[in-house]
Amino acid sequence: xxxxxxRLLHHSVLFLFLTQLTHSALVxxxxxxxxxxxxxxxxxIHWYHSMVATHSPRPVNTSRILYTYDTVMHGFAVELTVDExxxxxxxxxxxxxxxxxxxxxxxxRSPGFIGLDPGNGAWNATNFGDGVIVGFIDSxxxxxxxxxxxxxxxxxxxxxxxxxxxxxxxxxxxxxNKLVGAKAFDAAAKAMLGSTSSxxxxxxxxxxxGHGTHVSSTAAGAQVPGASLYMFSRGTAWGMAPKARIAxxxxxxxxxxxxxxxxxxxxxxxxxxxxxxSMSLGGSPxxxxxxxxxxxxxxxxxxxxxxxxxxxxxxxxxxxxxxAAPWMTxxxxxxxxxxFPANLTLGNGVVIAEQSLYTMKAKGTSMVELVSIDCSVExxxxxxKIMGKIVVCMTGASIPHGVKAQNAGGAxxxxxxxxSWLRDGIDATAFPLPALTLSYTGGEKLRAYMASEPKxxxxxxxGCETVIGQNRAPVVxxxxxRGPNFxxxxxxxxxxxxxxxxxxxAWSGAASLxxxxxxxxxxxxxxxxxxxxxxxxxxxxRSTTAGTLDNRGRDIRDNGVTLGSSxxxxxxxxxxxxxxxxxxxxxxxGLVYDAGERDYVDFLCAMNYSAGQIxxxxxxxxxxxxxxxxxxxxxxxxxxxxxFDNRTATRTLTRTLxxxxxxxxxxxxxxxxxxxxxVIVTPTTLEFKEPKEAKSYTVEFRNEAxxxxxxxxxxxxxIWQN
Numbered sequence: 001x002x003x004x005x006x007r008l009l010h011h012s013v014l015f016l017f018l019t020q021l022t023h024s025a026l027v028x029x030x031x032x033x034x035x036x037x038x039x040x041x042x043x044x045i046h047w048y049h050s051m052v053a054t055h056s057p058r059p060v061n062t063s064r065i066l067y068t069y070d071t072v073m074h075g076f077a078v079e080l081t082v083d084e085x086x087x088x089x090x091x092x093x094x095x096x097x098x099x100x101x102x103x104x105x106x107x108x109r110s111p112g113f114i115g116l117d118p119g120n121g122a123w124n125a126t127n128f129g130d131g132v133i134v135g136f137i138d139s140x141x142x143x144x145x146x147x148x149x150x151x152x153x154x155x156x157x158x159x160x161x162x163x164x165x166x167x168x169x170x171x172x173x174x175x176x177n178k179l180v181g182a183k184a185f186d187a188a189a190k191a192m193l194g195s196t197s198s199x200x201x202x203x204x205x206x207x208x209x210g211h212g213t214h215v216s217s218t219a220a221g222a223q224v225p226g227a228s229l230y231m232f233s234r235g236t237a238w239g240m241a242p243k244a245r246i247a248x249x250x251x252x253x254x255x256x257x258x259x260x261x262x263x264x265x266x267x268x269x270x271x272x273x274x275x276x277x278s279m280s281l282g283g284s285p286x287x288x289x290x291x292x293x294x295x296x297x298x299x300x301x302x303x304x305x306x307x308x309x310x311x312x313x314x315x316x317x318x319x320x321x322x323x324a325a326p327w328m329t330x331x332x333x334x335x336x337x338x339x340f341p342a343n344l345t346l347g348n349g350v351v352i353a354e355q356s357l358y359t360m361k362a363k364g365t366s367m368v369e370l371v372s373i374d375c376s377v378e379x380x381x382x383x384x385k386i387m388g389k390i391v392v393c394m395t396g397a398s399i400p401h402g403v404k405a406q407n408a409g410g411a412x413x414x415x416x417x418x419x420s421w422l423r424d425g426i427d428a429t430a431f432p433l434p435a436l437t438l439s440y441t442g443g444e445k446l447r448a449y450m451a452s453e454p455k456x457x458x459x460x461x462x463g464c465e466t467v468i469g470q471n472r473a474p475v476v477x478x479x480x481x482r483g484p485n486f487x488x489x490x491x492x493x494x495x496x497x498x499x500x501x502x503x504x505x506a507w508s509g510a511a512s513l514x515x516x517x518x519x520x521x522x523x524x525x526x527x528x529x530x531x532x533x534x535x536x537x538x539x540x541x542r543s544t545t546a547g548t549l550d551n552r553g554r555d556i557r558d559n560g561v562t563l564g565s566s567x568x569x570x571x572x573x574x575x576x577x578x579x580x581x582x583x584x585x586x587x588x589x590g591l592v593y594d595a596g597e598r599d600y601v602d603f604l605c606a607m608n609y610s611a612g613q614i615x616x617x618x619x620x621x622x623x624x625x626x627x628x629x630x631x632x633x634x635x636x637x638x639x640x641x642x643x644f645d646n647r648t649a650t651r652t653l654t655r656t657l658x659x660x661x662x663x664x665x666x667x668x669x670x671x672x673x674x675x676x677x678x679v680i681v682t683p684t685t686l687e688f689k690e691p692k693e694a695k696s697y698t699v700e701f702r703n704e705a706x707x708x709x710x711x712x713x714x715x716x717x718x719i720w721q722n
Contacts, residue, residue: 015077015078015079015080015085015088015097015098015099015100016075016076016077016096016097016098016100016259016260016263016292017048017075017076017077017078017088017094017096017097017098018073018074018075018094018095018096018097018098018295018615018616018619019044019048019074019075019076019093019094019095019619044068044070044074045065045068045076048065048068048076048078049065051088051091051093051094052064052065052078052080052084052088054091055084055087055088055091056080056081056084064078064079064080065077065078066078066079066187066188066191066260067185067187067188067260067261067263067264067267069263069264069267069296070267071267071268071270071271071299071303072263072266072267072270072295072296072297072298072299072300072302072303073263073267073292073295073296073299073616073619074619075096077100077187077188077260077263077264079191085097085099095612095615095616095619096289096295096615096616098259098290098292100188100192100258100259100260101258101259101283102192102255102256102257102258102283103252103256103257103258103259103262103281103282103283103293104256104257104281104282104283105138105139105209105211105252105256105257105280105281105535106280106281106282106310106312106313106533106534106535106538130153130154130243130244131157131243131244131245132241132244132245132275132276133156133157133160133162133180133181133244133245133246133247133273133274133275133276134216134219134220134241134244134245134246134247134274134275134276134277134278135181135247135248135249135269135272135274135276135277135278136212136215136216136219136246136247136248136249136277136278136279136539137249137251137252137262137265137266137269137277137278137279137281138207138211138212138215138216138248138249138250138251138252138279138280138281139207139208139209139210139211139212139250139252139253140182140184140204140205140206140207140208140209140212140213140248140250140252140508141179141182141205141206141207141212141213141216141246141248141250142206142207142210142213142506142507142508142509142510143170143174143175143179143182143206144174144509145213145217145506145507145509145527146222146224146506146527147217147221147222147224147237147239147505147506148176148178148179148217148221148222148246148506149176149178149222149224150176150177150178150179150222151222152243153176153177153178153243153245154177155177156177156180156245159273160180160181160272160273161271161272161273162180162181162183162247162269162272162273162274163181163183164179164180164181164182164183164205165182165183165184165205167184167203167204167205167206168204169204169206170182170204170205170206177245178220178222178245178246179245179246179247179248180245180246180247181246181247181248181249181272182205182247182248182250183203183205183248183249183250183265183268184203184204184205184249184250184251185203185249185250185251185261185262185264185265185268186203186250186251186253186261187203187260187261187264188258188259188260188261189253189255189256189257189258189261192255192258193255203250204250205248205250206250206508206510207248207250207508207510207511208253208254208508208510208511209252209253209254209508209511209515210507210508210511210515210529210531211252211280211515211535212248212250212252212508213505213506213507213508213511214503214505214506214507214529214531214535214536215278215280215505215535215536215538215539216246216248216278216506216539217237217239217505217506218239218240218503218505218536218539218540219239219240219241219244219246219278219539219540220239220240220241220242220244220245220246220539221237221238221239221242221505221506222238222239222242222243223236223237223238223242224236224237224238224506227504227506227527227528228504228528229357229430229504229526229528229529229530230357230359230430230526231359231464232340232357232428232464232465232466232504232530233338233340233466233502233504233530234466237504237505237506237528239539240539240540240583247269247272247274249265249266249268249269250265251264251265252281257281259292259293262279262281262292262293262296263292263293263296266279266296266297266299266300267296267299269300269305270299270300270303270305274305275305275306276305276306276307276308277297277300277305277306277307277308278308278309278538278539279293279297279307279308279309279310279323279538280309280310280533280534280535280536280538280539281309281310281535282309282310282312282322282323283322284322285319285320285321285322285324285486285487286486286487287487288325288487288488288604288607289604289609289613289614289616289617291325291487293309293323294323294325294328295616295617297309297325297327297328298325298327298600298617299617301327301597301600302597306329307327307328307329308328308329308331308538308539308541309323309328309329309330309331309538310323310330310331310533310534310535310537310538311323311324311330311331311332311333311480311481311493311494311534311537312480312481312534313333313479313480313481313533313534313535314479314481314482315419315478315479315481316478316479316480316482316575317482318482318483318484318574319482319483319484319485319486320481320482320486321481321482321483321485321486321493321494322481324483324485324486324487324488324491324493324494325487326488326491326595326600326603326635326637327600329495329496329541330493330494330495330577331494331495331496331497331498331500331534331537331538331540331541332476332480332481332494332496332497332498332500332534332537332575332576332577333476333477333479333480333497333498333499333500333501333532333533333534333536333537334473334474334475334476334477334480334497334498334499334500334501334537334576334580335471335473335474335475335477335499335501335502336473336474336499336501336502336503337468337469337470337471337472337473338466338467338468338471338473338502339355339466339467339468339470339471340355340356340357340428340463340465340466340467340502341353341354341355341463341465341467342354342355342356342358342436342460342461342462342463343460343461344414344436344438344442344446344458344459344460344461345458345459345460345461346445346446346449346456346457346458347367347449347453347456347457347458348449348452348453350445350449352438352442352445352446354436354437354438354439354442355427355428355436355437355502356428356429356431356435356436356437356462357428357429357430357431357530358430358431358433358434358435358436358460358462358464359430359464360434360462360464365412365434365459365460365461366459367457367458367459368388368389368390368411368412368457368458368459369388369389369390369455369456369457370389370390370392370414370450370456370457370458371385371386371389371390371391371392372392372393372394372450373385373386373391373392373393374395375391375393375394375395375396375397375401375415376395378404381404381405381407381408381410382408383408383409385408386405386408386409386410387408387409387410388409388410388411389410389411390410390411390412390413390414390434390458391405391410391412391413391414392414392416392446392450393413393414393415393416394416394418394443394447395416395418396415396416396417396418396437397413397414397415397416397435397437398415398429398514399429399430399431399432399512399513399514399520399522400514400520400522401413401415402429402431402432402433402435403432403522405433405435406432406433410433411433411434412433412434412435412460413431413433413434413435414435414436414437414438414446414458415435415436415437415438416437416438416440416442416443416446416447417437417438417439417440417443418440418443419440419478427501427502427532428502428530430513430524430530432522432524434460434462436460472557474497474499474580475557475571476497476557476571476575476576477500477501477532479532479533479534480494480497480500480534480537480575481494481534482574482575483573483574483575484574484641484713485641488607488632489641489643490631490632490633490641490642490643491603491632491633491635491637491641492573492574492577492637492639492640492641493577494576494577495577495578496541496576496577496578496579496580496581497537497571497576497577497579497580497581498537498538498540498541498580498581499536499537499540500532500533500534500535500536500537500540501532501536502530502531502532503530503531503532503536504528504529504530505528505529505536506527506528507526507527507528507529509525509527511525512524512525513526513529515529515531540581541581557569557570557571572713572715573639573715574713577639578638578639588661589660590659590660590661590665590667590722591657591658591659591660591667591688591720592638592657592658592660593636593637593638593655593656593657593658594636594656594658594694595635595636595637597618599635599636600617600635601614601617601618601621602624602626602627602628602635603628603632603635604617605624605626605627605628606627606628606631606632606634606635607631607632611623611624629652629653629654630651630652630653630654633651633653634653634654636655636656637655640653640699640701640718642677642701644701644703644705648703649702649703650700650701650702650703651700651701652698652699652700652701653698653699653701654696654697654698654699655696655697655699656694656695656696657686657694657695657696657697657720658692658693658694659688659690659691659692659693659694659695660691660692661691662691664687664688664689664690665687665688665722666685666686666687666688666722667685667686667687667688667720667721667722668684668685668720668721668722669681669684669685669686669697669718669719669720669721670717670718670719670720670721671716671717671718671719672716672717672718672719673716674714674715674716675714676703676704676705676714677701677702677703677704677705677714677716678700678701678702678704679699679700679701679702679716679718680699680700680702681697681698681699681718682697682698682699682700683697686720699718
């Protein structure tokens with residue numbers, strides 16, 4: 001069967017179709033196009049089959065339609081040729097046709113670092129998240145992990161509709177009052193790849209990659225004393241909401257994630273009744289109406305679901321942030337105040353300080369000869385070249401390089417990051433032999449030394465320890481994707497940053513330390529792993545406030561800047577959004593910027609979307625009856641992003657604040673204007689007397705730049721203080 005599927009895929013492509021909600025709109029009332037008119041049907045799925053049969057010369061069997069969607073959107077996923085998809089795109093009732101995309105996953109100390117304390121504060125005030133159900137769209141879950149123990153938890157609420165499914169390697173009885181749902185969706189992956197991670201039969205929710213287990217335990221894992229990776233970061237592991245319940249919707253496997261599977265997972269999560277959906281995955285920046293993840297999450301937000309998504313791991317290039325619609329909270333990644341110190345001492349006495357998760361403690365090894373090889377060439381890892389020497393990979397190194405070096409008798413490994421903007425080493429890796437990775441800056445020192453010596457030598461020093469509080473943090477990591485927003489430049493993204501570098505959390509017992517045992521597996525298994533990515537940052541965010549200062553009381557620093565820049569380059573809002581999450585302040589934010597479905601539809605209208613484009617989000621939408629004053633920048637969002645062109649020197653925008661505290665309060669505005677923009681706020685004082693009372697203010701932005709200035713961004717703050 002797999003070979004037949006593979007042959008068909010030479011001619012077929014997976015497409016997602018969105019349809020109008022009203023049945024009368026789906027079935028034409030006229031006889032003028034008899035070839036396009038489907039037979040009468042009482043169900044949408046029958047109508048979908050009829051539509052495909054009308055436009056495809058091939059037989060329509062059940063397997064060609066992979067999914068039907070009826071909650072976050074109305075439509076279906078089907079295998080078609082490109083020509084069949086083109087013909088169906090003009091069929092009555094079809095509002096959108098989308099070619100399926102391959103989507104990537106965005107692959108402790110963090111609760112304490114962000115101010116969560118078991119004895120007081122946000123955890124106590126919210127009863128550790130008890131009663132909240134968090135849905136994860138990810139790679140599955142390892143239910144046997146201690147982090148999913150349900151001791152002390154009451155049964156899940158009666159309104160919960162989710163369940164755990166039995167599969168060949170997953171028994172539904174493994175679920176409990178902590179893990180309250182586990183389902184898998186792999187029809188699209190199976191159609192595209194010709195195989196399934198479940199090995200046939202019922203798709204399995206079991207995690208074989210580690211990613212889904214890691215992010216779900218980060219968000220809602222139970223208290224686990226003594227958690228560590230090889231004794232690194234040893235302590236009590238807690239999720240951000242340790243009493244929250246977890247529902248896993250597996251939509252990602254060893255081949256990645258496909259749009260059709262992701263949408264099916266979101267559809268199921270909303271139908272089951274989750275409160276929050278966390279998605280640590282994404283593709284490339286797309287217009288909102290061409291991004292089915294944006295469309296599906298809009299449908300979830302319409303039903304009151306809080307959406308948290310990762311910003312992406314592109315690099316510090318501008319306009320790379322993804323998952324950037326206003327109904328999503330978009331989370332970038334930053335460091336925590338924790339290090340795993342390791343040093344490389346060169347033969348000339350220069351000491352390069354970095355990090356490593358190598359497990360042997362050594363204050364200083366013997367000086368060993370360094371040898372630089374082409375680590376992308378398998379034949380270079382031979383005993384005659386590297387036996388007894390420290391291998392230097394000038395183009396970077398990972399665990400597979402370490403295993404190859406170890407197998408060939410290498411004494412150690414040094415990887416050098418080649419990206420000039422990565423000045424500070426961030427990632428710590430659990431190499432199987434003495435090894436570490438140098439930042440670009442450290443690599444330059446090593447290159448200079450090796451060029452000056454005919455027989456260069458070096459030694460390692462490993463503390464095999466975890467050091468807390470000595471480094472400046474948070475720092476926005478270089479891989480965290482940046483704004484401005486590709487789809488909507490006047491909507492600031494990312495929204496916030498959260499811990500996303502070297503995060504300890506639970507791991508799958510089937511996964512290698514790299515996370516994909518199907519591609520490379522050195523045989524090591526662990527209950528917890530330390531990894532980095534905006535994937536790790538996303539599950540820290542559950543609707544919170546943010547701050548812009550680090551643990552030294554200074555501006556949060558940006559690690560992803562050019563080599564010639566200052567080490568104290570502050571992270572701009574295009575890098576860090578509103579700043580680093582601060583959950584304790586969310587207990588009493590005072591004022592909030594409220595927005596909902598109607599506001600988001602107005603936002604799409606302000607972006608000049610046609611009625612047809614908006615029907616992808618709201619199936620029964622007719623036309624734009626109003627828009628936002630000031631265009632897309634007029635959305636009631638907790639930030640301003642104003643673009644001036646040659647025709648516009650002044651922009652006026654309005655925001656509405658809603659009071660969420662109990663007592664009467666008066667707020668006064670503080671303005672820190674950008675260098676070349678005058679900012680006038682009216683009024684300068686807001687008086688609130690009743691809870692839920694709303695007050696509006698306007699902001700006039702005047703461009704005072706002179707001459708033909710190049711395109712650039714400037715930044716400021718508007719602060720309402722009481």
